[in-house]
Amino acid sequence: MKKKAVVNDTSVCQVRIQAISDTMSVLSGKWKFHIVGTLIEGNKLGFMDLLREVNGIGTKMLSKELQDLEMNQLVSRTVMNTKPITVEYALTEYGKTLSPLIDELAKWGVGYRQSIIDSKSI
Amino acid sequence: MKKKAVVNDTSVCQVRIQAISDTMSVLSGKWKFHIVGTLIEGNKLGFMDLLREVNGIGTKMLSKELQDLEMNQLVSRTVMNTKPITVEYALTEYGKTLSPLIDELAKWGVGYRQSIIDSKSI
DNA sequence: GGAAGTGGTTACCTATAGGAAACCACCTTG
DNA sequence: CAAGGTGGTTTCCTATAGGTAACCACTTCC
Numbered sequence: 001m002k003k004k005a006v007v008n009d010t011s012v013c014q015v016r017i018q019a020i021s022d023t024m025s026v027l028s029g030k031w032k033f034h035i036v037g038t039l040i041e042g043n044k045l046g047f048m049d050l051l052r053e054v055n056g057i058g059t060k061m062l063s064k065e066l067q068d069l070e071m072n073q074l075v076s077r078t079v080m081n082t083k084p085i086t087v088e089y090a091l092t093e094y095g096k097t098l099s100p101l102i103d104e105l106a107k108w109g110v111g112y113r114q115s116i117i118d119s120k121s122i
Numbered sequence: 123m124k125k126k127a128v129v130n131d132t133s134v135c136q137v138r139i140q141a142i143s144d145t146m147s148v149l150s151g152k153w154k155f156h157i158v159g160t161l162i163e164g165n166k167l168g169f170m171d172l173l174r175e176v177n178g179i180g181t182k183m184l185s186k187e188l189q190d191l192e193m194n195q196l197v198s199r200t201v202m203n204t205k206p207i208t209v210e211y212a213l214t215e216y217g218k219t220l221s222p223l224i225d226e227l228a229k230w231g232v233g234y235r236q237s238i239i240d241s242k243s244i
Numbered sequence: 245g246g247a248a249g250t251g252g253t254t255a256c257c258t259a260t261a262g263g264a265a266a267c268c269a270c271c272t273t274g
Numbered sequence: 275c276a277a278g279g280t281g282g283t284t285t286c287c288t289a290t291a292g293g294t295a296a297c298c299a300c301t302t303c304c
Contacts, residue, residue: 013163015232016159016163016228017156017159017160017177018231018235019227019228019229019230019231019232019234019235020155020156020159020224020227020228020231021156021231022231022234022235023227023228023230023231023234024152024155024227026234028291029291029292030146030291030292031292033142033146034139034142034143037138037139037142038139041135041138046250046251047250047251047252048249048250048251051251055139058292058293058294058295059251059252059253060252060253060254060292060293060294060295061291061292061293062252063251063252063253064292079251082250083250083301083302084249084250084251084300084301084302085250085251085300085301086250086251087250087251087252094237097230097233098230100226100230101223101226101227101230102142104222104223104226105141105142105145105146105223106138106141106142106145107141108141108145108219108220108222108223109140109141109142109143109144109145110137110138110141111219112141112144112145112148113140113141113144115195115216150261151261151262152261152262153262168280168281169280169281169282170279170280170281180262180263180264180265181281181282181283182262182263182264182282182283182284183261183262183263184282185281185282185283186262201281204280205271205272206270206271206272206279206280206281207270207271207280207281208280208281209280209281209282
């Protein structure tokens, strides 16, 4: 019996793999990270605000993605009692726990872009 | 001139949004986080090892995703001079900078799963 | 009354992500 | 020489993600 080059079959590792799947399934698609990232910066935003801020998104996708995020308790939707009715989208307390993740995402992206620039100038 | 409820038009913010896009474009698709996550655990792995470890992936996707990652300098591909030819995939030094990001991803996923369990048991 | 701004939904279309399976080459073992 | 293990590529197919545009309702402004 040869020893297989298996990684690490401990439950810790299985949990980790499962956890990555879970996170990705909640934040799947092209826009959710952007929307959450924007809401971290903006605190409370209306639909049209988000449409402007999230570069390139259309009404359909924004609407759908917000529903997804609301379903997963990450975003709250509050209809305000104003003259032209307005709706406020904001991160829930739980949604705010995504901050460190989004920060890492942004941080890595900055470094990545810099590394491309550096490699070009050699 | 009404003040628009614009988030934060500073360059810091624009960079951040751009950075999130960058990261997501490099790690797009269903499998890249899994593959990188597995390589973090496993150090050096062969094609068949990855095929076994990354649950559910097929040869085509694994092959394609590894090429993508190699192109972006995140993964190295080394053909070993062994009797039945073997290939070692490993994270590059730059690929290892993804560790904190993957860790956050996994950490959040664990918390998320727990929050689902908790909300059920109330 | 019509334009313009709020916040969407719906229908339609297409590009592509991703899966299954066949196939290829090379080497070793029986 | 056939089987089985390495490491893939190619073809073919489909599900779905995502884009465009039309449309809806309500309100205020002119």
